[in-house]
Amino acid sequence: MTSPVAVRNRPSSGGGKAKSLPGPAPRPRALDAALVIAGLGFGATIGVTLTAESWSQLHAPGGVAMFLGNLTGMAGTYLALVMVLLVSRIPHVERVLGQDGLLRWHRRLSPWPISLIVAHAVLLTYAYAEASKTGFMHQLGTFFSSYSGMSIAIIGFVVFLAVAVASIYSVRSRMRRERWWALHLGMYLAFALAFVHEVVLGPSFVGHPLTQAVWGAAWAATAGLVLVYRVGYPVVRSLRHDLHVDEVRPEADGVVSIILRGRNLERLPVSGGQFFEWRFLTRGLWWQAHPYSMSARPRPPFLRLTVKAVGDHSSALAELRPGTRVAIEGPYGAFTTHARKRNKVAFLAGGIGITAARSLLEDLPKSAEPVVVWRVSSPADAALEEEVRTLVTRLRGKLHILPGGRTEVPMRHAVRLVQDVRRRDVFVSGSEGFVAAALEELSRDGVPRDAIHHEVYAL
Ligand SMILES: Cc1cc2nc3c(=O)[nH]c(=O)nc-3n(C[C@H](O)[C@H](O)[C@H](O)COP(=O)(O)OP(=O)(O)OC[C@H]3O[C@@H](n4cnc5c(N)ncnc54)[C@H](O)[C@@H]3O)c2cc1C
Structure with a gap:
């Protein structure tokens, strides 16, 4: 059996044959296929919205605002779905773009669904107010009290706005990362709350059971992917490999290596250069997962990360006790x-x-x-x-x-x-x-x- 010291010192740890499985090669075609599907989905969404309105509806009071409100709502919600997919870390896509690539796309895209959904809310409130000849604020109150699904959609909209504001760089950079992340989870709640009003009131859905079923299936599949890849996989992988801290070894000033011992690591497919989100299941640390690269390929039964103390989490790792359980999410990264x-x-x-x-x-x-x-x-x-x-x-x-x-x-x-x-x-x-x-x-x-x-x- 290889000892933890061998991870550092044994010559074969340098460039010899590692015993763990190599990570699968990325398949750029998977990304191309995902882009085509996303593009087709966007086209279909715009298509069903355009065909849901008639010319006579357009000429009615508030008709143009109504049309634009529905269009911006559908386009914005569809792009929000794509944003959720981008952070669901579907392995085939993550392997091509890497986690930072996915997040970059997620951030670049985010102003679009946010502004489209805000435009949707404003335009439709204005359109309904025009049609019923009341004021904007009065119409908002009517939405809240008299339209089925609207009150929870408005609550969802408020949550959506709060998370969107918190995600603006100047606000986010003043918040602790963990607090921002917990708040960010509110986006999932906002989308769930908005769903009912979309299918109950949206002209593309009312009287169109097929469109309703496809839209519902798209969102259910997205939620399923998030649950599988962000929750299911990490839980199964952590249980399968049953990682524990074996040793914490000082490497330099403020830098320690954490050597973990686990089961079945020879069956963990991973490439050198990749990283995991590590969750150390001990007091004060269990609730946060941080990314650290592997500092050596796995040497079953050992796995190693090397950490520089820069803040609360990274500094606390020097104090880890042998035997501490560790949960992992990953491996991630295209730096291979x-x-x-x-x-x-x-x-x-x-x-x-x-x-x-x-x-x-x-x-x-x-x-x-x-x-x-x-x-x-x-x-x-x-x-x-x-x-x-x-x-x-x-x-x-x-x-x-x-x-x-x-x-x-x-x-x-x-x-x-x-x-x-x-x-x-x-x-x-x-x-x-x-x-x-x-x-x-x-x-x-x-x-x-x-x-x-x-x-x-x-x-
Ligand atoms: C892909 C990747 C691989 C990394 N590999 C290593 C590694 O091998 N060794 C190592 O020492 N460090 C690595 N880091 C950096 C490490 O994740 C952060 O230093 C650590 O999470 C800081 O947490 P903290 O609570 O100690 O510090 P904080 O006080 O929270 O923050 C200090 C700095 O780290 C950043 N940071 C904080 N939390 C996170 C987080 N969860 N994810 C990303 N950045 C964060 C902050 O923006 C800030 O700049 C890696 C980061 C990434 C994204």
């Missing part, structure tokens, strides 16, 4: 050997960003000849240096450790150390600032976009 388009590889790692690079190095063939450029605050901060050096040497690569801050070691200097950078795939990992600076420098140097792969250690 599957992303490579070329033979040769370079890494730009900032500080603790080395963890993903360290485990990815294990999956590389010799022909990769990796050049690893690793910026650390001081030489003593280079946690896992010995392991990284062993792996790089075995792959006939080069390791450059650059101690110093941003101003002392400019990104230009770091990138210049990879002389043939344009002929390599470049993997960048580290803080948001480090990755942004590296991407800027690489694009200035003419490295093609599809040869750059990154993992940002912040969400």
Whole structure:
């Protein structure tokens, strides 16, 4: 049996055959298929909305606002469904885009459903007020008291608005991440509350049982996917592997490795460079899951992560007791050997960003000849240096450790150390600032976009 120390020291831990299953390769066609289905769904949604209105309804008082209100409502709700799908982490799509890619799409898309649904509420209230010749506020009151499904839809709308405001960057960045995340779950509630009024009052649904059934099935399937991939899979995987903390080992100032022992890890398909959301089931930590990359491929029965203390959670991990149970969600991430388009590889790692690079190095063939450029605050901060050096040497690569801050070691200097950078795939990992600076420098140097792969250690 491999001991925890062997994860770090045994030569085969460097580049030898790992005993765990390799992670499945991403299939970009799965993403293409998902995009086509999403596009067709959007077209069908707009189609049923357009055909639900007649010319005479358009010419009635408030008719145009009524039409636009229904159109914005249907389009906005459909896009909201796509947003939920984006965070359901369907493995086939996640493997292509990575979790940060999915979240980027989720964030980019979010202004659309929010503004469309707000427009829907305003336009329809105005349209009904025009038709019944009352005021806007009076009409709101009537909706609340006299329309079936409307009172709970209005409550849902208020929840929706509250979560939307909390998600604006300037508000979100002032909140603790866990609080924001708990509030964000309110979106699911808002969509559930709005559902009844859509099918009971929406002109596309009233008298159209087939459309009603398809819409209901689409939302039920979306809810099912969220439950399966965000709840079911993690629970089953955590029970199957039954992970416990085996050892907490100091690696450098403020950096510890946590070695976990589990069952059936040889059956856990995972690629070097991927990460899990880890939930340590102990007082004060059980209610929050944080992402940390594997800092080595699994060595059944062991799995390892290496963590730098930057805040409450990461600092508390140094105090974990052996035997603490651990639940996992994942593996996630497209920062893997599957992303490579070329033979040769370079890494730009900032500080603790080395963890993903360290485990990815294990999956590389010799022909990769990796050049690893690793910026650390001081030489003593280079946690896992010995392991990284062993792996790089075995792959006939080069390791450059650059101690110093941003101003002392400019990104230009770091990138210049990879002389043939344009002929390599470049993997960048580290803080948001480090990755942004590296991407800027690489694009200035003419490295093609599809040869750059990154993992940002912040969400
Ligand atoms: C894909 C990925 C892989 C990572 N791998 C590693 C790793 O191998 N080793 C390591 O030390 N760190 C890693 N991190 C960063 C690590 O998740 C955060 O440092 C940690 O969650 C901070 O939590 P905290 O409570 O200690 O600090 P906080 O005080 O909450 O925050 C400190 C900083 O971390 C960010 N942060 C806080 N919570 C989260 C969260 N749940 N998800 C993302 N960012 C958060 C905040 O935006 C802030 O910038 C990784 C992050 C990501 C997204």
